[in-house]
Amino acid sequence: PELPEVETIRRTLAVKLAGRTLTGATVFYSGAIAHPAPEQFVAGLRDARVQGLRRRGKYLLIDLSSARTLVVHFRMTGRLVFHPRPASPAPHTHLVIDLDGGGQLHFVDSRKFGRLWLWPTAALGGDGPLARLGREPLEDGFTREFLRVELGRRRGKIKPLLLDQTLIAGLGNIYADEALHLAGLHPEKPACDLSPAEIGRLHRAIGRVLQDGIEHNGTTLRDYRDGTDTAGRHQEYLRVHRRPACPVCGAAIRRKRVGGRGTHYCPCCQKEESGHGD
DNA sequence: AGTGCAACCCGAACGC
DNA sequence: TGCGTTCGGGTTGCAC
Numbered sequence: 001p002e003l004p005e006v007e008t009i010r011r012t013l014a015v016k017l018a019g020r021t022l023t024g025a026t027v028f029y030s031g032a033i034a035h036p037a038p039e040q041f042v043a044g045l046r047d048a049r050v051q052g053l054r055r056r057g058k059y060l061l062i063d064l065s066s067a068r069t070l071v072v073h074f075r076m077t078g079r080l081v082f083h084p085r086p087a088s089p090a091p092h093t094h095l096v097i098d099l100d101g102g103g104q105l106h107f108v109d110s111r112k113f114g115r116l117w118l119w120p121t122a123a124l125g126g127d128g129p130l131a132r133l134g135r136e137p138l139e140d141g142f143t144r145e146f147l148r149v150e151l152g153r154r155r156g157k158i159k160p161l162l163l164d165q166t167l168i169a170g171l172g173n174i175y176a177d178e179a180l181h182l183a184g185l186h187p188e189k190p191a192c193d194l195s196p197a198e199i200g201r202l203h204r205a206i207g208r209v210l211q212d213g214i215e216h217n218g219t220t221l222r223d224y225r226d227g228t229d230t231a232g233r234h235q236e237y238l239r240v241h242r243r244p245a246c247p248v249c250g251a252a253i254r255r256k257r258v259g260g261r262g263t264h265y266c267p268c269c270q271k272e273e274s275g276h277g278d
Numbered sequence: 279a280g281t282g283c284a285a286c287c288c289g290a291a292c293g294c
Numbered sequence: 295t296g297c298g299t300t301c302g303g304g305t306t307g308c309a310c
Contacts (some may be wrong), residue, residue, distance in 0.1 A: 001303065031286090058304080075304050077288080092288085112287050113304065156280055165305080172303055221303065222290080241303095260282070262302075 001074045003137070003170030004213030005224050005232065006058050009080060013105075013227035014053045016082040017062070021049045021100040029094035032107065034115040034129070044068060044118045045097060057133045057169030063121055071117040071129055072107070077223040078114030081106050110223070133169040137206050142168070144203045151191040151199060158194065159187035160259030162206075171206065174219055174241045177264045178209040181240040186272045187258045187265055212237065240264040 001009070022045045030038045048064035055061065060080065062070040072080055083104045089096060095107040095116065107116065119128045135142045154161060161167060162176040171179070180187050182205035185198060194202065218224055218232030221242065225231060240246065240253050246266035254267045 005303080073304085075286095076302070110288055111302090111304095154279085160281090163304090174303060219303075224303070261304095 001078070001218065001224050002058060002172030002175050002213075003055075003210055004175070004216075004234065005218035005226075006055050006060055006074065006170075007214050008218040008226045008232065009074075010053045010055045010060055010227075012230070013060075013062075013080065013082060016084075016103070016227065017050045017053065017099070017105075019050065020103065021047065022064070023047070023098045023100055025095060025097045027095055028089070029112065031112060032094040032109065032114060032116060035117045035119065041116070041118050045070070056130050057136070057165055058172070059130060059133075061124070067121055068118050069121045069124060071119055071124075073115050073129065074109070075111070075113035075115070077111040078107065078109040079223070079225050079229075080227060081108065081225065081229045082227050132166050134165060134167040135169065137168050137170055138210055142203075142207075144200055147203050148196070148199050151194055154191040156191060157188045157258060158185060158191050158202075159261075159263060161191050163259070163261065168206070170210070173261050173263075174221075174238070175206075175209050175213060177241040178239055179205040181246075181264075181266060181270060182209060184269055186270045187256075187263050189272060240266060 025042045025045045027033060027038045027042060033041045044066065048066040051063040051065055053062055058073060060072040064070060083106060085102055086104055089106060090108055092110040093106050093108045097105040099105065117129050124130055135146060150167060159176055159180060162171050162179065179202065183198065183201040185202060213219060213234045216232055216234035216237060217226060219234040220231035221235055241264050243253050243264065245252055246269055249266065249268045251266055251268040253264050256263050
């Protein structure tokens with residue numbers, strides 16, 4: 001999941017977890033617990049009340065009354081699903097958290113890449129898992145000016161830069177492809193070669209594809225589910241990612257490896273040289 | 279600084 | 295149908 005999916009998980013779980021207390025937890029795969037050691041992690045969850053849910057980039061933050069925050073990163077296939085009654089764990093369930101009132105939270109991740117942390121809330125800005133994250137693309141700090149300055153001093157290809165979480169926090173492979181198509185930019189264009197007009201288009205496109213993704217409750221290509229185990233709808237609106245033809249000009253979408261990632265773009269609307277014709 | 283690659287894991291898709 | 299190969303919604307670390 002990328003930013004829109006994590007935001008959807010946050011919203012769907014916030015409704016279910018508001019004011020509830022964690023009464024215990026069982027770890028089935030200790031590799032999923034990044035910090036602290038599994039025993040302390042479980043002990044630290046007990047009797048903590050949920051204060052609220054936040055999101056930072058692709059991380060979900062569950063603030064607890066114990067002045068600590070449960071931090072979740074889903075990587076490729078992670079899910080966090082609320083069950084109103086105790087439920088038998090689905091395959092690949094690595095952690096079950098019990099809630100007062102009989103509910104449960106199941107962390108499920110077939111690929112075992114996802115991780116959880118229990119971290120002092122006040123220290124999250126310092127040395128925690130969020131320490132190196134860049135700007136939030138849907139908040140005020142993500143300005144056109146910020147993009148202009150940062151891209152202007154990098155010679156690398158634009159797409160891998162969009163995926164750099166220390167620059168912009170939350171874009172992943174799907175929404176990076178979508179934003180570049182919406183902006184009419186070739187994914188391999190050097191960042192410092194973007195014109196002011198292109199930077200403006202890219203800035204607007206990033207905000208737009210993320211907002212649209214949130215509006216459609218995220219993209220379910222295969223694994224993604226929200227906090228109520230419901231699939232998203234944004235896959236029906238994708239422009240280039242894993243699509244056969246460009247919705248603008250009808251040209252066949254091209255697929256290429258850029259920065260080690262499968263990249264989809266329209267050879268007609270996203271030319272290496274100009275783009276839209278500024 | 280930029281780029282490529284292996285590693286972490288597993289299931290699904292693909293090729294024959 | 296069956297089997298081996300490739301690939302991937304992500305991130306990190308390391309070598310060149």
